[in-house]
Amino acid sequence: xxxxxxxxxxxxxxxxxxxxxxxxxxxxxxxxKNKNLNVNVIEFEKKNYFFERLSYYFSKYxxxxxxxxxxxxxxxxxxxxxxxxxxxxxxxxxxxxxxPLIYLKKKHKIKTHLIVMGxxxxxxxxxxxxxxxxxxxxxxxxxxxxxxxxxxKEHELASRIITNKKKLIFSPFCVHYDFWKxxxxxxxxxxxxxxxxxxxxxxxxxxxxxxREMKDKKFIFISSNYELLDSKLKNVKxxxxxxxxxxxxxxxxxxxxxxxxxxxxxxxxxxxxSGQSVALQAMSVGVPVMxxxxxxxxxxxxxxxxxxxxxxxxxxxxxxxxxxxxxYSDIQLLNHISKNATILVEQKYNIQSFNNFLLxxxxx
Numbered sequence: 001x002x003x004x005x006x007x008x009x010x011x012x013x014x015x016x017x018x019x020x021x022x023x024x025x026x027x028x029x030x031x032x033k034n035k036n037l038n039v040n041v042i043e044f045e046k047k048n049y050f051f052e053r054l055s056y057y058f059s060k061y062x063x064x065x066x067x068x069x070x071x072x073x074x075x076x077x078x079x080x081x082x083x084x085x086x087x088x089x090x091x092x093x094x095x096x097x098x099x100p101l102i103y104l105k106k107k108h109k110i111k112t113h114l115i116v117m118g119x120x121x122x123x124x125x126x127x128x129x130x131x132x133x134x135x136x137x138x139x140x141x142x143x144x145x146x147x148x149x150x151x152x153k154e155h156e157l158a159s160r161i162i163t164n165k166k167k168l169i170f171s172p173f174c175v176h177y178d179f180w181k182x183x184x185x186x187x188x189x190x191x192x193x194x195x196x197x198x199x200x201x202x203x204x205x206x207x208x209x210x211x212r213e214m215k216d217k218k219f220i221f222i223s224s225n226y227e228l229l230d231s232k233l234k235n236v237k238x239x240x241x242x243x244x245x246x247x248x249x250x251x252x253x254x255x256x257x258x259x260x261x262x263x264x265x266x267x268x269x270x271x272x273x274s275g276q277s278v279a280l281q282a283m284s285v286g287v288p289v290m291x292x293x294x295x296x297x298x299x300x301x302x303x304x305x306x307x308x309x310x311x312x313x314x315x316x317x318x319x320x321x322x323x324x325x326x327x328y329s330d331i332q333l334l335n336h337i338s339k340n341a342t343i344l345v346e347q348k349y350n351i352q353s354f355n356n357f358l359l360x361x362x363x364x
Contacts, residue, residue: 003038004362005083007071007093010044020249022176023351024277027089027115031355032362040079044070044096063124063133065092072100080104085362086112091119094140101143112143113361117150117173118272120157121296134161141167146361151273151298172299173276174351179250180284181342185258187287187334192218193324194260194287196253198225198242201274203266203292209317210266211236214324220256222248257285262328266315267292280349283308283341288334290324302348306333308340 006029015021016029023030033039044067046052051070059066080086080100088094094114104110119137124130141147141162149155150173158168195207204227211219211233221228222241229238239256241248257263263282265275273296279289290310297303305311310327312320327333 002085002363003040003083004032004085004087005040005042005079006087006089007042007097008044008089009067009093010046012089013041013043016041018249020251022179022250022281023355024175024250024281025089027087028355028358032359035359037362040083042071042076042079044093045073046070061126061129062136063122063126063129064095064136065090066095067092070096076100080110081108083108083110086110087362088112088114088144091116091140094119094144095136098140098143101140105143111145111362113146113148114140114144115148115150116154117276118154120154120161121270121272138162150276151296152300153271153296153298154273157271171354171357172349173273173280174349174354175277175280175284175345177284177346177350177352180254180257180281181346182254182258182285185286185338187261187338188331190259190261192220192237192260193262193264193328194220194222194256194282195264196222196241196256196278197265197275198223199274201268201270201272201294201296203268203315204228206266206315206317206320207264208233210264210320210324213317213321217324217328220260222253222256253281254285257282257287260287261334262324263287263289264320264324265289265291266312266320267294269294269315271296273298279309280345284345286338286342288327288337288341290320290327299348302344306337308337308344310337 016026055067077100088097124133145167147168148171149158152170155168155170159165162168204225208231215235217235219236220239221236222239224240224242229240265279267274275291276298279291282289288310290312292315293311293313303309312323
């Protein structure tokens, strides 16, 4: 029997069983389970203070995410020994599973799958340890059979470092289109401009400058970023939101999308894909997305400025304000972008494509 095991960071399995959340961040778990396959889940568990501090210092000096011993238990080892396909949903999970992986690969026939987004574009805290940083990445990849990259640029970076390029696969991040698509959106009636996000590649300084200068526009920021939570702008409504928390569900987020006229995603320059999930979710709903054109943008081939997205080449706040004002009142262009965006997501970034691909990977 094909035994499949997912390793998630803590709290995700509760959301996986909640219909108020889309399939976006479960990476085929629901789909494979509905195929009546034997699907198990291991989640991070909190360990003692010593291990937490050890993990902290390892991550600090290696510039790699890690939660040491968070999955090591007799019960988890029993599950892993019976596993045919192990799916590690991000690089933090991957490094946290490295110790049991070394053992499993020597003793058991197991196929390992790792999903990465940003592993090869981490900011290195201590340049003197740069060599160690990449040696640890290579060590992890040596114990992985299939590595799935959600951005093309990072796939290219990995190809320069990893010798066995056959295991490196570009598989774009996809969203649950059927969950996000909407029949209830009328851009001409919507007023506010929406921002969502928490990761370090969001340009929060630029975002605040834009909102501060555009006093005549209404904004909603959904974020747990302290800089935004502490900002006191009369034209901005701040909603404390983080996907890892229970503050706000995907079904709530969808309602915010449906009532927005425009999504803005100012980003810092990086080779790591950022803003991917928010952009694709909003596009599925039918809300135009204005986003920084960074080196790490996940797919420059299918996304076309003024056709299905609005690229911003400059992170000067005056440049953004000018373009926001220009597009805000142009309902005809907004509807044109909206229509093309939903078509693109349905055809190219629908999670059903990823689910079918993953099924082939774990069954064959």
